[in-house]
Amino acid sequence: MAELSGIADPAALLAGLFAHVPVGFQIYTADGYSVLTNPKFREIFGGEPPPGYNALRDEQAAQLGVIDLIRRAFAGETVTIPAFWYDPRDVRHVHVAEGRRVAIEITAFPLRGRDGRVSHVAMVHKDVTADLLAQAERGALTARLEMMLDRMPIGCLLYDAEFRFAYWNKAAERIFGYRFEEVRGRHPFGLITPTAAQPRVEGIFRELAAGRREIDAIAENMTKDGRTILCEWHDMPLFGAENRFTGILAMCQDVTERHATEERLRQSEKMNAVGQLTGGVAHDFNNLLTVVIGNLDLAVDRVQPELQPAIEGALRAAERGAALVRQMLAFSRRQTLISETLDLNHVVAGMEQMLRRTLGEDVEIEMRLSSSLWVALADRAQVESALLNLAINARDAMAAGGKLTIETDNAHLDADYAAHNTEVSPGDYVALAVSDTGIGMTAEVLQHAFEPFFTTKEVGKGTGLGLSMIYGFAKQSQGHVKIYSEAGHGTTVRLYLPRKTTAEERAAAPARAERRSEGGSETILVVEDDADVRAFVSGQLRDLGYRVIEAADGPQVQRILESDEPIDLLFTDVVMPGGMTGRQLAETARTRRPALKAVFTSGYTENSIVHQGKLDRGVSFLAKPFRRQDLAAKVRETLDEPG
Ligand SMILES: Nc1ncnc2c1ncn2[C@@H]1O[C@H](COP(=O)(O)OP(=O)(O)OP(=O)(O)O)[C@@H](O)[C@H]1O
Numbered sequence: 001m002a003e004l005s006g007i008a009d010p011a012a013l014l015a016g017l018f019a020h021v022p023v024g025f026q027i028y029t030a031d032g033y034s035v036l037t038n039p040k041f042r043e044i045f046g047g048e049p050p051p052g053y054n055a056l057r058d059e060q061a062a063q064l065g066v067i068d069l070i071r072r073a074f075a076g077e078t079v080t081i082p083a084f085w086y087d088p089r090d091v092r093h094v095h096v097a098e099g100r101r102v103a104i105e106i107t108a109f110p111l112r113g114r115d116g117r118v119s120h121v122a123m124v125h126k127d128v129t130a131d132l133l134a135q136a137e138r139g140a141l142t143a144r145l146e147m148m149l150d151r152m153p154i155g156c157l158l159y160d161a162e163f164r165f166a167y168w169n170k171a172a173e174r175i176f177g178y179r180f181e182e183v184r185g186r187h188p189f190g191l192i193t194p195t196a197a198q199p200r201v202e203g204i205f206r207e208l209a210a211g212r213r214e215i216d217a218i219a220e221n222m223t224k225d226g227r228t229i230l231c232e233w234h235d236m237p238l239f240g241a242e243n244r245f246t247g248i249l250a251m252c253q254d255v256t257e258r259h260a261t262e263e264r265l266r267q268s269e270k271m272n273a274v275g276q277l278t279g280g281v282a283h284d285f286n287n288l289l290t291v292v293i294g295n296l297d298l299a300v301d302r303v304q305p306e307l308q309p310a311i312e313g314a315l316r317a318a319e320r321g322a323a324l325v326r327q328m329l330a331f332s333r334r335q336t337l338i339s340e341t342l343d344l345n346h347v348v349a350g351m352e353q354m355l356r357r358t359l360g361e362d363v364e365i366e367m368r369l370s371s372s373l374w375v376a377l378a379d380r381a382q383v384e385s386a387l388l389n390l391a392i393n394a395r396d397a398m399a400a401g402g403k404l405t406i407e408t409d410n411a412h413l414d415a416d417y418a419a420h421n422t423e424v425s426p427g428d429y430v431a432l433a434v435s436d437t438g439i440g441m442t443a444e445v446l447q448h449a450f451e452p453f454f455t456t457k458e459v460g461k462g463t464g465l466g467l468s469m470i471y472g473f474a475k476q477s478q479g480h481v482k483i484y485s486e487a488g489h490g491t492t493v494r495l496y497l498p499r500k501t502t503a504e505e506r507a508a509a510p511a512r513a514e515r516r517s518e519g520g521s522e523t524i525l526v527v528e529d530d531a532d533v534r535a536f537v538s539g540q541l542r543d544l545g546y547r548v549i550e551a552a553d554g555p556q557v558q559r560i561l562e563s564d565e566p567i568d569l570l571f572t573d574v575v576m577p578g579g580m581t582g583r584q585l586a587e588t589a590r591t592r593r594p595a596l597k598a599v600f601t602s603g604y605t606e607n608s609i610v611h612q613g614k615l616d617r618g619v620s621f622l623a624k625p626f627r628r629q630d631l632a633a634k635v636r637e638t639l640d641e642p643g
C-alpha cells in the first residue's frame with residue numbers, strides 16, 4: 001500500500017471506510033465478545049448485540065456455523081461461509097425489536113496484535129437478500145417456463161451459436177423420437193435433417209445468424225426410428241449482450257398427416273369442381289347437338305344430291321361430338337346408369353375376341369379370372385367401355401409390344417383403406433385389374449390422369465376422356481378406381497365395383513370383419529418411397545405389435561443394414577425409384593444378413609409382376625391395396641417359415 005504513505009491520517013481513512021462501506025462490519029475479541037460494529041451492520045441486524053453478548057455462547061451462532069468461523073479465523077485463516085437466512089427478531093437474547101429477514105454471507109479474517117498473535121477477528125457481513133430473492137424468482141420462473149414448454153403441443157428447440165441442440169421439449173421428443181439427453185450438444189445434420197435438406201437448412205441458419213428476424217419453412221425431417229416426416233418450422237434468432245448471436249429458438253410441428261389429408265381433399269375437391277363444370281358444359285352441348293343432329297337428319301334426304309356428302313359429313317362430326325359429350329357426362333356422374341347384377345368374368349370373356357383384334361399381335365393377352373368371383377352390381381355397357389378404354393391405353397403405352405394382364409378378383413376394402421382414399425366406403429367389391437408392361441406414368445402424369453382432357457398423346461390421338469370417364473363411372477356406381485404405375489415399368493388400373501350382397505351375406509359380414517389378426521414383436525424394415533403408404537403400412541405393423549424401422553430409398557436401407565440394428569424381415573415395394581428393384585435390394589441385403597426374410601409388395605398384381613420377370617414365383621408377395629388381415633397373415637407366415 002505504498003500509494004497510501006502520503007496520507008497523514010490513516011485512521012481517518014479507516015473510520016471513513018467503516019462508516020460508509022455497504023457491508024456490515026464487526027470485530028470480535030479472542031474470547032468471543034463483540035467490540036465494534038459499523039452503521040451498515042446495525043442496519044442489517046436492526047441494532048447492536050446487547051452488552052455482554054458472547055458469540056461463542058450463542059446456540060444459534062453455533063448452528064449457523066459462525067462459531068466455527070470465528071475459531072478458524074483465530075487460527076489464522078480467512079474464511080467465507082455460504083449465504084444463510086437470518087432474522088434478528090427470532091433471536092431472543094439479542095433483544096432486537098426491529099429488523100428484517102436477510103440473507104447474509106460472512107467472511108472472517110484474523111487481526112494480529114503487536115506480538116504477532118491473533119488478538120481479534122474481523123467479520124464482513126454482506127447482505128445478499130436481493131440477489132438470493134432474484135435467483136429464487138428466476139428459478140421459479142424457469143421451472144414454470146419449463147413446465148409450460150413441456151406441456152406445449154408444439155416442438156420447441158433451442159440451438160446454441162454453433163447450431164447444436166441446447167434444449168428441446170417433450171413435444172420435440174415425441175416428434176423426433178429422441179430424448180433430449182440423446183441430442184444435447186449435437187448438430188441436427190444426419191440426426192433430424194436428411195442430407196438432401198442440409199444446404200437449405202444451412203442457408204436458413206446463416207441468414208438468422210446474420211440478423212434475419214424470423215424464417216418459416218416446411219421441411220422433411222428424419223425420426224429416430226427412420227421415418228421421414230414433414231415439419232413446419234418457425235425459427236427466430238437469439239441475440240445476447242452487444243448484439244452477439246447466441247443461437248436460435250425453433251418451433252416445429254409434424255404436419256405429415258395433415259398435409260396428406262389436405263392433399264387428398266384438394267384433389268377430390270378439384271375433381272368435383274371440374275366435374276361440375278364439365279357436366280354443365282356437356283349438358284348444354286348435348287341439347288345443342290340434339291338440335292343440330294335432328295335438323296341435319298331432317299335435311300339430309302331433302303337437299304340437292306351434290307350437298308348430301310357435306311351434310312353427311314356434318315352429321316358424322318356431330319355424332320362424334322355427341323359421343324364425347326357422353327364421356328364428359330360420365331365423368332361428371334350425370335349419365336344414366338343401368339345397374340344390373342353382373343358376372344364380371346362373363347363380361348371380360350365376352351370381350352376377349354374383340355380385345356385381341358383391337359390390340360394386335362404385338363400385345364400378348366393373359367386372362368386370370370377368379371373362379372369364385374362374387375356378383376357385382378354395375379352398368380354392363382359402362383364396364384365394357386371401361387375395359388376397352390383401359391386396354392387401348394395399355395396398347396398405346398406398349399408401342400413396341402408387351403403384355404396385357406386382365407384379372408378379376410374379390411376384394412375387401414377395409415376402414416383403413418377407406419381412411420386413406422377419400423370417398424371410398426369400406427366393404428366388399430369385385431375388382432377388375434388391367435395391367436400392362438408399357439411406359440408407365442410419371443408422378444406428374446399420375447396426378448392428373450383422371451382429369452378430363454388431360455392427355456399426353458399427340459393432338460388428334462387422345463381426348464383425355466378415357467380415364468376420367470372411368471373415374472366418374474366408378475364414383476357414380478359407388479365403386480372405386482385406383483391407378484398404380486411406375487414410369488418405365490408399367491401400369492395397373494384397378495376398378496372396384498360394388499358387390500351385390502344378399503341379406504344373409506350382409507348379416508354374416510361383421511363376424512368375418514372381427515377376426516383377429518395375429519401380430520408379433522419382431523423388427524420389420526419397411527421400404528417404400530411413397531410417404532403416405534409408408535406411414536400407413538408402418539402404422540398397421542406397429543398396431544400389430546411389431547417394431548418398425550422405415551426407409552424411403554436404397555441408400556437409407558443400405559445405412560440401416562450396415563448398422564447392427566437387429567432386423568427380422570424386409571418389407572419392400574417391388575419397384576423402387578432410383579433404379580434398384582426390391583429384388584435387388586433383398587439380394588444385397590442378404591449378402592450382409594443371409595437369414596433376412598422378405599415380403600414384396602406392389603400395386604401391380606402378382607400375375608403381372610411375376611410375368612414381367614420382376615419377381616420369382618413362390619416369393620412372399622402381397623398385392624396393394626391389402627387388408628390389415630392380409631398384411632398380418634403374410635408377415636406372420638413369412639416370419640414363421642423355416643429359414
Ligand atoms: N396404361 C397406361 N400407361 C401409361 N400411361 C397411361 C396409361 N393409361 C393412361 N395413361 C396416361 O394418362 C393419360 C390420360 O389417359 P386417358 O385415357 O384419360 O386419356 P387418353 O388415353 O390420352 O385419351 P382418350 O382415352 O380420351 O382417347 C394418357 O394420355 C397417358 O398419358
Ligand SMILES: [Mg+2]
Pocket residue numbers: 389392393462465466467
Ligand atoms: Mg385413353
